[in-house]
Amino acid sequence: MVIAGHRGGFMPHNSMHSFGKAKMNSLQAIELDVWITKDNEIAVIHGGFDGEMPPVIGKPEDTPAIFIYDLTLAEARNHFAKT
Numbered sequence: 001m002v003i004a005g006h007r008g009g010f011m012p013h014n015s016m017h018s019f020g021k022a023k024m025n026s027l028q029a030i031e032l033d034v035w036i037t038k039d040n041e042i043a044v045i046h047g048g049f050d051g052e053m054p055p056v057i058g059k060p061e062d063t064p065a066i067f068i069y070d071l072t073l074a075e076a077r078n079h080f081a082k083t
Contacts, residue, residue: 004029013046041073 005022012018014032022030035043045068068076 002028004031006031014044035068037068037073037076038070039072043068043073043076045076 005018005025005027011021019030019032032044033046035045037043071079
Protein backbone atom coordinates (compact mmCIF):
# COMPACT_ATOMS: atom_id res chain seq x y z
CA MET A 1 0.00 0.00 0.00
CA VAL A 2 1.23 3.49 -0.88
CA ILE A 3 0.22 6.42 1.31
CA ALA A 4 -0.14 9.55 -0.83
CA GLY A 5 -0.92 13.19 -0.12
CA HIS A 6 -3.87 14.52 -2.10
CA ARG A 7 -4.81 18.20 -2.53
CA GLY A 8 -2.84 19.45 0.48
CA GLY A 9 -5.25 18.88 3.37
CA PHE A 10 -5.40 22.17 5.26
CA MET A 11 -2.57 23.65 3.18
CA PRO A 12 -3.16 25.49 -0.12
CA HIS A 13 -3.79 22.82 -2.75
CA ASN A 14 -0.90 21.95 -5.10
CA SER A 15 1.47 24.32 -3.28
CA MET A 16 5.05 23.99 -2.09
CA HIS A 17 3.60 24.23 1.43
CA SER A 18 1.41 21.16 0.90
CA PHE A 19 4.27 19.23 -0.74
CA GLY A 20 6.54 20.07 2.22
CA LYS A 21 3.84 18.94 4.67
CA ALA A 22 3.56 15.62 2.82
CA LYS A 23 7.33 15.16 3.09
CA MET A 24 7.28 16.12 6.76
CA ASN A 25 4.61 13.46 7.36
CA SER A 26 6.73 10.85 5.51
CA LEU A 27 4.15 10.25 2.80
CA GLN A 28 5.38 8.02 -0.01
CA ALA A 29 3.79 9.99 -2.86
CA ILE A 30 1.90 13.18 -3.67
CA GLU A 31 -0.82 13.84 -6.22
CA LEU A 32 -0.76 17.10 -8.15
CA ASP A 33 -2.42 18.74 -11.15
CA VAL A 34 -0.26 19.86 -14.08
CA TRP A 35 -1.51 22.16 -16.85
CA ILE A 36 0.04 23.64 -19.99
CA THR A 37 -0.53 27.40 -20.33
CA LYS A 38 -1.21 29.33 -23.53
CA ASP A 39 2.49 30.16 -23.85
CA ASN A 40 3.35 26.44 -23.54
CA GLU A 41 4.64 26.63 -19.96
CA ILE A 42 3.95 24.08 -17.23
CA ALA A 43 1.75 25.19 -14.32
CA VAL A 44 1.00 23.19 -11.17
CA ILE A 45 -2.33 24.34 -9.78
CA HIS A 46 -5.35 22.62 -8.28
CA GLY A 47 -7.82 21.64 -10.98
CA GLY A 48 -10.97 23.22 -9.57
CA PHE A 49 -13.50 22.71 -6.83
CA ASP A 50 -13.91 19.00 -7.46
CA GLY A 51 -10.78 18.20 -9.47
CA GLU A 52 -12.88 17.59 -12.57
CA MET A 53 -12.61 21.00 -14.25
CA PRO A 54 -9.69 23.31 -15.00
CA PRO A 55 -9.33 26.45 -12.87
CA VAL A 56 -11.60 29.25 -14.04
CA ILE A 57 -11.20 32.98 -13.54
CA GLY A 58 -14.46 34.41 -12.20
CA LYS A 59 -16.43 36.24 -14.86
CA PRO A 60 -19.94 37.69 -15.00
CA GLU A 61 -22.47 35.06 -16.03
CA ASP A 62 -22.86 36.55 -19.53
CA THR A 63 -19.11 36.33 -20.21
CA PRO A 64 -17.48 33.03 -21.21
CA ALA A 65 -15.15 31.46 -18.63
CA ILE A 66 -11.40 31.73 -19.14
CA PHE A 67 -9.48 28.52 -18.44
CA ILE A 68 -5.85 28.26 -17.34
CA TYR A 69 -4.85 26.92 -20.75
CA ASP A 70 -6.17 30.19 -22.23
CA LEU A 71 -3.74 32.22 -20.07
CA THR A 72 -0.01 32.81 -20.25
CA LEU A 73 2.00 31.68 -17.23
CA ALA A 74 2.40 35.32 -16.13
CA GLU A 75 -1.38 35.89 -16.36
CA ALA A 76 -2.09 32.70 -14.39
CA ARG A 77 0.43 33.63 -11.70
CA ASN A 78 -1.06 37.11 -11.45
CA HIS A 79 -4.59 35.79 -10.97
CA PHE A 80 -4.08 32.65 -8.91
CA ALA A 81 -1.60 34.25 -6.51
CA LYS A 82 -4.50 36.44 -5.37
CA THR A 83 -7.01 33.63 -4.85
